[in-house]
Amino acid sequence: MIAYILRSLAQGVLVLLVVAFIAFSMFRFVGDPVANMVGQEASLQDRQELRERLGLERPFPMQFVIFIGNAVQGDFGISYRQARPVSDLMRERLPATLELAMLSALFATVAGVGLGVYAAIRRDGFLANTVMTVSLVGVSLPTFLIGIGLIYIFAVELRWLPSFGRGQTVAIGWWTTGLLTESGLKSLVLPVLTLGFFQLTLIMRLVRSEMLEVMRADFIRFARARGIPERTIEFRHALRNTLIPVVTIAGLQLGSIIAFAIVTETVFQWPGLGSLFVQAVQFADVPVMAAYLVFVATVFVIMNLLVDITYVVLDPRLRGGRTLAK
Amino acid sequence: MTDTVLSVRDLRVEFHTRRGVLKAIDGVSFDIAKGEVLGVVGESGAGKSVTGSAVIGLIDPPGRIAGGEILLSGQRIDNLPPEQMRKVRGKRIGMIFQDPLTSLNPLYRISEQLIETITTHTDLSPSQARTRAIELLAEVGIPAPDRRIDSYPHEFSGGMRQRVVIALALCAEPELIIADEPTTALDVSVQAQIITLLKRLGREHGTAIMLVTHDMGVIAETADRVAVMYAGRVAEIGPVHDVVRNPLHPYAEGLMGAIPTLAGEEARLVQIPGSMPRLTRIPPGCAFNPRCGYRFGRCTVDRPDPLPWRGHKVACHLYDPASGPHFLGEGRTLAAAEKHEEATA
Ligand SMILES: Nc1ncnc2c1ncn2[C@@H]1O[C@H](COP(=O)(O)OP(=O)(O)O)[C@@H](O)[C@H]1O
Ligand code: SF4
Ligand SMILES: [Mg+2]
Numbered sequence: 001m002i003a004y005i006l007r008s009l010a011q012g013v014l015v016l017l018v019v020a021f022i023a024f025s026m027f028r029f030v031g032d033p034v035a036n037m038v039g040q041e042a043s044l045q046d047r048q049e050l051r052e053r054l055g056l057e058r059p060f061p062m063q064f065v066i067f068i069g070n071a072v073q074g075d076f077g078i079s080y081r082q083a084r085p086v087s088d089l090m091r092e093r094l095p096a097t098l099e100l101a102m103l104s105a106l107f108a109t110v111a112g113v114g115l116g117v118y119a120a121i122r123r124d125g126f127l128a129n130t131v132m133t134v135s136l137v138g139v140s141l142p143t144f145l146i147g148i149g150l151i152y153i154f155a156v157e158l159r160w161l162p163s164f165g166r167g168q169t170v171a172i173g174w175w176t177t178g179l180l181t182e183s184g185l186k187s188l189v190l191p192v193l194t195l196g197f198f199q200l201t202l203i204m205r206l207v208r209s210e211m212l213e214v215m216r217a218d219f220i221r222f223a224r225a226r227g228i229p230e231r232t233i234e235f236r237h238a239l240r241n242t243l244i245p246v247v248t249i250a251g252l253q254l255g256s257i258i259a260f261a262i263v264t265e266t267v268f269q270w271p272g273l274g275s276l277f278v279q280a281v282q283f284a285d286v287p288v289m290a291a292y293l294v295f296v297a298t299v300f301v302i303m304n305l306l307v308d309i310t311y312v313v314l315d316p317r318l319r320g321g322r323t324l325a326k
Numbered sequence: 327m328t329d330t331v332l333s334v335r336d337l338r339v340e341f342h343t344r345r346g347v348l349k350a351i352d353g354v355s356f357d358i359a360k361g362e363v364l365g366v367v368g369e370s371g372a373g374k375s376v377t378g379s380a381v382i383g384l385i386d387p388p389g390r391i392a393g394g395e396i397l398l399s400g401q402r403i404d405n406l407p408p409e410q411m412r413k414v415r416g417k418r419i420g421m422i423f424q425d426p427l428t429s430l431n432p433l434y435r436i437s438e439q440l441i442e443t444i445t446t447h448t449d450l451s452p453s454q455a456r457t458r459a460i461e462l463l464a465e466v467g468i469p470a471p472d473r474r475i476d477s478y479p480h481e482f483s484g485g486m487r488q489r490v491v492i493a494l495a496l497c498a499e500p501e502l503i504i505a506d507e508p509t510t511a512l513d514v515s516v517q518a519q520i521i522t523l524l525k526r527l528g529r530e531h532g533t534a535i536m537l538v539t540h541d542m543g544v545i546a547e548t549a550d551r552v553a554v555m556y557a558g559r560v561a562e563i564g565p566v567h568d569v570v571r572n573p574l575h576p577y578a579e580g581l582m583g584a585i586p587t588l589a590g591e592e593a594r595l596v597q598i599p600g601s602m603p604r605l606t607r608i609p610p611g612c613a614f615n616p617r618c619g620y621r622f623g624r625c626t627v628d629r630p631d632p633l634p635w636r637g638h639k640v641a642c643h644l645y646d647p648a649s650g651p652h653f654l655g656e657g658r659t660l661a662a663a664e665k666h667e668e669a670t671a
Pocket of ligand 1: 387
């Protein structure tokens with residue numbers, strides 16, 4: 001089991017190295033950073049000085065090693081556009097994105113599993129069928145359309161909820177939270193619904209089909225033959241077996257919520273990492289782009305690791321054991 | 327008969343499918359007494375499992391009981407409300423399925439599964455249930471049960487898992503156990519042990535056992551009586567030694583011919599020509615008639631009813647005095663009739 005987790009960890013580190021390499025390569029191939037940073041009238045000498053200060057004169061592999069070394073310490077250099085440390089920019093934006101993503105993930109998981117189980121148990125019920133049909137919309141509609149639709153209904157027509165920004169936030173150390181003020185909470189509703197909806201429908205459909213599959217298994221039939229009440233069969237015997245395959249896909253999906261956040265943050269002018277990245281792309285602000293890439297990869301790797309650990313918790317077969325001789 | 331545990335009367339089970347109504351069970355009747363083992367044989371698709379599922383009230387949709395009645399110790403159970411039927415399952419009827427590898431929930435310790443079953447059907451507290459579970463495991467022959475009880479199913483071999491399954495079926499001391507091919511999925515070397523165990527437990531607890539199997543050898547050793555099923559009907563039912571040694575129904579005769587004899591003789595594997603009809607297209611008259619070498623006029627017209635015949639019940643016109651010249655009179659068996667045919671031909 002320890003070996004299993006270690007292997008998973010090693011894989012994660014490898015993935016991070018590859019992504020870091022890609023991120024780093026951007027420095028060479030995307031635009032000329034110096035031209036972006038200094039004005040038209042800067043002298044050749046100024047430019048040369050700047051190149052040296054940015055470490056652009058060193059050999060390529062050397063630069064990569066330095067990049068990794070700095071990245072591990074959270075140092076991604078200076079933003080070309082804002083001339084401030086990238087880590088400061090990221091740290092300012094991180095709470096907005098994390099709060100949005102975590103709440104969306106929570107919403108998608110809780111509602112997705114709940115509705116999926118309901119749709120599986122009430123397989124032919126009217127409500128279950130309605131839920132399934134609506135979920136088809138969720139799977140096929142692009143996120144930005146859902147966001148715009150929600151804004152139209154709840155912000156423009158009904159005027160219940162704000163359509164952009166985080167509202168008022170409260171600072172706790174370097175972290176800023178929107179969870180403690182009314183306007184902050186209100187501002188979260190629409191972005192969370194928008195970002196979570198796609199994952200919700202996906203998780204729900206997955207849970208439903210897996211659960212229906214499990215309900216056909218022999219051990220369910222045997223549990224019925226033992227006279228176990230149907231509720232216990234559904235929630236004790238079937239659900240846990242359902243969650244094992246669901247955890248993988250749902251886990252990775254939740255990781256991708258961070259990536260999907262770019263669209264939602266743009267639609268709602270959410271001051272998070274996603275909109276920071278979009279701006280960075282517009283200005284070829286390579287250090288910010290690189291940092292963002294590494295950040296997203298880290299989130300995926302962590303999710304993957306959590307998935308693997310959850311597996312071990314859920315499935316005793318992975319914990320290893322002895323077999324009694326015949 | 328006061329000691330009849332299970333009584334199935336004219337049971338009919340239908341599956342309503344897109345291609346029409348499939349009569350999986352069509353007029354099946356039999357009894358099982360306390361402590362008795364009824365062997366149920368017949369080729370695949372004959373309706374053995376569906377009969378068992380009907381008794382325990384677990385027919386898969388779109389199937390349903392279309393007629394007849396099922397009595398457990400005199401009480402009708404085929405029309406019980408679902409919640410009451412659930413309380414019968416596991417408490418008064420225990421079930422054992424074919425594949426012990428898939429019968430247990432892989433994610434729970436066997437202690438959890440045993441205690442769950444015991445507390446569902448008795449007033450025992452969880453810790454008393456655990457003590458009882460350990461006793462049960464000891465009874466079915468699991469070594470070091472107090473230690474093994476906290477293992478997961480995958481930590482047991484197939485034979486041991488089937489013992490656990492049997493312990494689960496026994497949790498509430500049921501009156502009836504339905505064992506549906508309990509050894510088919512097991513190693514040949516452990517099959518006999520499981521059968522012996524079942525037989526012993528049935529005797530010790532006075533449990534009635536319905537033992538479904540393909541294995542005529544198992545039937546011959548274990549069963550008190552045997553029912554031969556064909557196309558959802560009982561072709562013949564009677565004491566095991568008579569049916570095995572001296573089958574009356576032509577289908578039963580073919581089936582018994584298909585047992586390799588033990589004493590190292592040439593295995594006489596008589597193949598019955600043809601195959602069982604599709605249940606949506608059972609021929610009129612006797613269901614076996616397209617394959618029967620003794621077929622005569624009324625076989626394709628009248629459906630034979632099971633009639634008593636020297637301690638057996640046989641559904642075949644040959645044993646019906648109303649069949650006139652084809653009637654196999656007292657003292658004549660099929661083999662004798664065949665010799666007679668040959669001699670007169
Ligand atoms: N779930 C089902 N849906 C439709 N038909 C079924 C179903 N289960 C069983 N049957 C029908 O009932 C017949 C008898 O099946 P079964 O009792 O399983 O046979 P066996 O004697 O091999 O145990 C099968 O031939 C099949 O046509
Ligand atoms: S009734 Fe006729 S067809 Fe059916 S088994 Fe008897 S002899 Fe054969
Ligand atoms: Mg079967």
